[in-house]
Amino acid sequence: MQILKRYALRMVFCCVVTIACTLLSVTVAFGLWDIKAIVFVQGGAGLSMVNTVAAIIVTCFPVFTFSYLFSGVLCDGYNAMGIYAIIRLHSKTKWLVIKLVQICAIVLLYHCVSYCGAALILLSGKALDIWLTSLEVFLWLLPLNVLMSCAVLFLTNLIGIRYGSSLGFLAIVPLHLISIFLCSGIAAGAVKPLYFILPSAQGVFTWHDNAVVNEVFSGATIKGFSLEYSYIYLFVLVMLILFISCMRFKKTDLLQ
Amino acid sequence: MDQIVIKNACKSIKGRLVLDDVCLTLDAGNVYGFYGANGSGKTMLFRAIAGLIRLDKGEISVFSERIGTDTDFPKNMGLIIEKVGFWDEFTGFDNLKLLASIQRKIGKEGIKEAMSRVGLDYKDRRNYKRYSLGMKQRLGIAQAIMERLKLLILDEPTNALDEDGLKLIHNIICEERQKGVTILLASHNAEELQSLCQKQYKMCDGRLQDG
Known part of the structure; x- marks a missing residue:
């Protein structure tokens, strides 16, 4: 509970930024504040650049803000009586798993609050069927975005605990930028496997596939990409990061 | 029997030997002092006993449990280390x-x-x-x-304490000892240890010498 209090202000800030970016991207892309634009409108070729800008705003900036503000969860926990907690748990891996679960909870809370916040604003005064369709989209996208954010935040924090939280954050910036660059279609001739292995790319595809559905840049144009693929890929990635980090942390000297 | 047994403990960090073939057996219920200059290996020895660092060679068992194999950390241990x-x-x-x-x-x-x-x-x-x-x-x-507690590891516990604080710590060590707690105490002040410890050891360049 006290840990939640510690991060409450950062959480509020992240949610406000994300909601603002979502509303801004809708305005930029479609010139109107309407969830219908996100859920139903089929983007045309004329929207391509604007759509890219929207994708960058909606995907990149909130993720950067979130990753930056929460890049030190592991590092802070370790520096602030982490050792005392670890010896009481009698296990390094148990401590690490608890911390990573806390990160998952932070991610889940962040996505729930920011999605709900944006939906409430966009849907206010709309008909019930739009609410229900939006709820369906929300339920489809939430686990995917949570998995993506977990993968990214795990990486940020694990790099952060070894080399400092700032470096942990900086390490994931290129990941996001490459993802956005590739997925926006600017580098249409880029190596296609990269589409499938960059965690953030999954988020961008989700945006294009389920939110905007742009013919030029949508995941549908890339053979083999699907929402189900993303679920499985990200789940395996998160589990792999968890497993490898636990194995590595178990063998790491504390306080060298 | 409840003992802390250290056998041929070796550890090097970034190419520097911080523990050099340390062998030691400590009976439960006593207060043991470790002194030596900064960088002599006191803290590293304590970290190894506490399970915070893994030995390159040798083994440590605390109250019949081998650290790193039977358990990651000794059970019922209290610990003060620097920089936490x-x-x-x-x-x-x-x-x-x-x-x-x-x-x-x-x-x-x-x-x-x-x-x-x-x-x-x-x-x-x-x-x-x-x-x-x-x-x-x-x-x-x-x-x-x-x-x-069964084991209390105190690495420079009197750092930054005033006269009253020193007396307080001395009293606490005596009280814990009376409860049967094994206490390992590190200080660079050998005189401070004399009044509190049953036995003292001097650390020098990662090696252990009788005090």
Whole structure:
């Protein structure tokens, strides 16, 4: 509970930024504040650049803000009586798993609050069927975005605990930028496997596939990409990061 | 028998040998002192016993459990080491409450008692970051002694403490010893150890010498 209090202000800030970016991207892309634009409108070729800008705003900036503000969860926990907690748990891996679960909870809370916040604003005064369709989209996208954010935040924090939280954050910036660059279609001739292995790319595809559905840049144009693929890929990635980090942390000297 | 047994412990960090073939057997219930210059290996030896670092060679068993194989860390251990902090924005009491909630061996009363023993006021609403160096050290000692212990590892526990603080720590060490707790105490001041310890060891360049 006290840990939640510690991060409450950062959480509020992240949610406000994300909601603002979502509303801004809708305005930029479609010139109107309407969830219908996100859920139903089929983007045309004329929207391509604007759509890219929207994708960058909606995907990149909130993720950067979130990753930056929460890049030190592991590092802070370790520096602030982490050792005392670890010896009481009698296990390094148990401590690490608890911390990573806390990160998952932070991610889940962040996505729930920011999605709900944006939906409430966009849907206010709309008909019930739009609410229900939006709820369906929300339920489809939430686990995917949570998995993506977990993968990214795990990486940020694990790099952060070894080399400092700032470096942990900086390490994931290129990941996001490459993802956005590739997925926006600017580098249409880029190596296609990269589409499938960059965690953030999954988020961008989700945006294009389920939110905007742009013919030029949508995941549908890339053979083999699907929402189900993303679920499985990200789940395996998160589990792999968890497993490898636990194995590595178990063998790491504390306080060298 | 309850013993701490260290066999041929070797550890090097970044190419420098910090523990060089250390062999030692310590009986339970006594106070052992370790002194030596800065960088002599006292802290590394304590970290190895506490399970914080892995040995390159040799083994350590604490009360019949091998560290790193049977268990990662000794059970019922209290520990003070340098460079370990608390949550800055919580009070001393809240910090200890967080730690106590892990094992649930003690409740609020136990925490209050531990804080009183080290001369801290549990009602103090100041955050940890507002504590003086001495108060921070006292809080570190409180967390080490607050739960039922068998082993207490104190690395330079009197750092930053004033005269009253020193007396307080000496009293705590005597009380814990009477309870049968095995205490390992490191200091660069050999005189300080003399009055408290049954046996002293000198550390020099990662090697152990009888004091």
